[in-house]
Amino acid sequence: MLRAFASNLKQTATDLLSFLRNPSDTPVPGIQVTGKLQVLLGVLVLDVLLTFGFMGLIHLVELLGWHKYDAHAVAEMMRSFPLWGALLLGIIIVPFAEELVFRAGLRFRRGYFTFLLFVLLLAAGIFAFNMMPLLWALGAAFVLGLLMIVYLMNAYAIGEFLERAWPGYMQPYFIV
Structure with a gap:
């Protein structure tokens, strides 16, 4: 045994x-x-x-x-997190974000791209509020919000273009 x-x-x-040498997102038949x-x-x-x-x-x-x-920045960050925050980050958020980022490289799906863009804009907004004066951060949040609205208003056309262009232009950059 x-x-x-x-x-x-x-x-x-x-x-x-x-698989690591030639990744593909196709199920094994049978x-x-x-x-x-x-x-x-x-x-x-x-x-x-x-x-x-x-x-x-x-x-x-x-x-x-x-x-x-012991003095590593990640260790310091994890010490400052409450237990529930560390568990939420390590078990749910990071693996979900990793799947989203790496699976989007293998195949284009509109939902992946939209969610990834939303998360990136949200992270940029949080970064702006932590690193800039309040007035600048509000301006940055306004611009980021406008970018998301413009994207959502044109999401279908952008998605159509990316579905056609992704296999030929972007996917080879994600293959190891």
Whole structure:
């Protein structure tokens, strides 16, 4: 049984490397639910093994005194977050944003693009209110709001253009 699991794990790693070399967003034909669950389990096991390997390397770097990660900006940010905020950020927001950004590179979907634009404009607005004087931030928020309104008024035409142009012009830049 262990030999079969190791063989499945090796096949999953090979398939994952093949996907990373040439990513595509097409489903594998004829795979059943049990096959999908085996692939998911294999990827999770690979993830855990790689995580422990990298954690060991990071710990070794700290033990050798080459770098101290306690003063890292992300560690400081996570210490300042309440537990519910860190969980919300780490479990829901970051994985969702990652899927949105990287899947949009493989295929264009209007909803992905609109949501990504909304999130980017929202982040720019938050940045403006944190980094600029109030009057400038209000002006920036007004301009960003106008940009979103102009986009939404022309979303269909922009979406039509991007659906035609994306495969030929943009998608090759997202393929590794």
